[in-house]
Structure formats: structure tokens, C-alpha cells
Amino acid sequence: MKTQLFSIALLVSSFTFAQSWNITGNSGTNPSNNFIGTTDNQPLVLKSNSIEVVRIKPNGNVGIGVISPDAKLHVAQDNINNQNLVLGKFTSSGPTGGSAIVGLTYNSTTANLEVNSTYAGNGFRYGTYGDFNIENDTPSPDFGAINFITNKKVQMAIMPNGNTSLQGKFEAKELKVTLTPTADFVFDEKYDLPKLEEVEKHIKEKKHLPEIASAKVMEKEGVNVGEFQIKLLQKIEELTLYSIDQNKQIKQQAEQLKHLKDENEDLKVQSAKIEKLEQQVQKLLSTKK
Known part of the structure; x- marks a missing residue:
């Protein structure tokens, strides 16, 4: 009888262990059955020090610092040292502000979207003097234009040779054109x-x-x-x-x-x-x- 009870306990223990989710890593998982989340119409909440940090609603909206996210990613943090959201911070020098804070890449070396900064102060900065640059370093005269697209059409394009095309009207309070010689x-x-x-x-x-x-x-x-x-x-x-x-x-x-x-x-x-x-x-x- 004791032998049977021990065997049953061992089987239950093995079954329980097989169904657990190890924090040191898992193998042989099936995403249909093995996942972190909920199976009912309730949000998934992540806490740190008993304080809610991240909430994933049943509709897929993710909130960081907000319990009712109304977008696919909704970030709302307390203002600490004038920084609501810090994507990265570093100290560097150079005309382009050093390495990228945020990069969306198609390979390991070239970024399609890059935001740089040499400053640790508040605000959004790029470059040594706090400029905001949209930059393309390609030397090709025919490829690598910076395009502004609305309604699936290129409305404005800045070509590598410096020429700019605009589809539509241009309105400004003041326009300065520098060209020599004069008349x-x-x-x-x-x-x-x-x-x-x-x-x-x-x-x-x-x-x-x-x-x-x-x-x-x-x-x-x-x-x-x-x-x-x-x-x-x-x-x-x-x-x-x-x-x-x-x-x-x-x-x-x-x-x-x-x-x-x-x-x-x-x-x-x-x-x-x-x-x-x-x-x-x-x-x-x-x-x-």
C-alpha cells in the first residue's frame, strides 16, 4: 500500500513539475499551451515591489504606468528629473552625437531610424548643439532621398544633391533666397x-x-x-x-x-x-x- 501511495505521489509530482514554468528557462514548449498570460477576459498585470508597472489588456493594448491603456502602447510615467520617458542615456562627443539611442535596422550596421544625443539634460536633442536632424548619409546622388509622404504620395522630397521638390503650395511668413550676383x-x-x-x-x-x-x-x-x-x-x-x-x-x-x-x-x-x-x-x- 505504501509502495502504491509513493508511486502515485511520484507520478503527481512529475506531472506537476512537467506543467510548471521555470524562471531559469524552459524547453519543449508549445505556444498554444505554454505561455505567460490569462485565458479569460482579464488583463495581464506585471508588478514590481507590489506596484503595478505594466498592464496588457484583453484587447492587446499595453500600458506602462497607466491602468487603462487606450493605444497599442500607452506610456504615462511620473515626471522625475524632467524626464517622462528615457529611451537611453550616454555620454559621448562628436558632430553626430555618438551611437544611437534608438535604431530600427535592416542589418547589423545601418539604421533606418536613429535618434542620437550628447546631452543628459531634459528635452529631445540631437547633435552637439541640440539640433534635430533627419539625416541620410548616403553619397549616392540618385538614391537616399528623405521623403515626406501623405495619402500614399511623396508630397515633399529632399534629394542627396540638395534639391527639394514640393507637391502643392508653399506658405511662409518670410522667405530668404541667397543668390549672387545681384542686378x-x-x-x-x-x-x-x-x-x-x-x-x-x-x-x-x-x-x-x-x-x-x-x-x-x-x-x-x-x-x-x-x-x-x-x-x-x-x-x-x-x-x-x-x-x-x-x-x-x-x-x-x-x-x-x-x-x-x-x-x-x-x-x-x-x-x-x-x-x-x-x-x-x-x-x-x-x-x-
Whole structure:
């Protein structure tokens, strides 16, 4: 009887041991039967020092520091030393901020997403001076663009050669374009200012200003804003020179008109004197008769 009881106890012990989940590792597991979790409509809760740290709801939402996560990953921690969520911290130097804190890689050396920082202070930082960079180090001129995609379309792309394309309107309170040279060469004494007759002839034949692309060319090839602004400034400066020359002519004509008016007044005075003299002669002749 004792032998039978011992055998039964040994069997139960072996069965119990076989069903346990060892904290030192397990082998021969089947994920359909062997897992850490719940089998009813209750969340899985992980605690440390009897304090809840992680909660996995039955719908799959994971909460860290929150008991009712409303997203696939919901993090809400107490603000300790101005850091709500610390993904990594290290001390390093260099223009790129050292190694990555967070990296999403397709192999062991290249990261698709990398966030670097050399600072241990608060805030989100990248680089030596706290810049925020979206960077692609590829030397290829044709591949490795940084794309901004919405509605499954590339709305803005920054190419490795520095060119940027934007699909849609661009709005800014201020825009600064740096391009040299400017159009001040128009004011050089040696500048050959086009004759207005030549400009008029060009406009009649081409239907656009000299040195300015036509509407059809602009629609086809677009407009280089910097170069176009310089060309417009050139035309404005040419107009200024025309206006200055026209103002000189107007002043000269005004002086000539004043001179003619003065001469006309003199002629009127002389005419009046002649008329008075004629009257005196006529009177004198009448008296002699």
C-alpha cells in the first residue's frame, strides 16, 4: 500500500513539475499551451515591489504606468528629473552625437531610424548643439532621398544633391533666397541700357520682356525663384534709369517752356509798346492835317 501511495505521489509530482514554468528557462514548449498570460477576459498585470508597472489588456493594448491603456502602447510615467520617458542615456562627443539611442535596422550596421544625443539634460536633442536632424548619409546622388509622404504620395522630397521638390503650395511668413550676383551691374556706367524703341519692338514680336522667359517656357520648365527675382530687379533698375532720364528730359522741357513763356511775355510787352507808339504816330499825323 505504501509502495502504491509513493508511486502515485511520484507520478503527481512529475506531472506537476512537467506543467510548471521555470524562471531559469524552459524547453519543449508549445505556444498554444505554454505561455505567460490569462485565458479569460482579464488583463495581464506585471508588478514590481507590489506596484503595478505594466498592464496588457484583453484587447492587446499595453500600458506602462497607466491602468487603462487606450493605444497599442500607452506610456504615462511620473515626471522625475524632467524626464517622462528615457529611451537611453550616454555620454559621448562628436558632430553626430555618438551611437544611437534608438535604431530600427535592416542589418547589423545601418539604421533606418536613429535618434542620437550628447546631452543628459531634459528635452529631445540631437547633435552637439541640440539640433534635430533627419539625416541620410548616403553619397549616392540618385538614391537616399528623405521623403515626406501623405495619402500614399511623396508630397515633399529632399534629394542627396540638395534639391527639394514640393507637391502643392508653399506658405511662409518670410522667405530668404541667397543668390549672387545681384542686378546692381545695371547701374554701372558701362552698362548698355536697351533703347526703349528696342524694348517696344521685342514686346510686339515676342509678347514678353527681353531676358524674361515666356509664359509657355515658365509653364513647361518652372521658374527659378532666385534667378527670376534678380531678373525682375534688373528690369526694375532699368525702369529706374529710364525714369531718371525721363525726369531729366521733363525738367529740361520745363525750363525750355519757362524760357518760351518769358520770351512770350517780353513779346507781349514789346507788342504793347509798339501798339502805343502806333497810336501816338496816328495821333500826330491827325494833328498835322
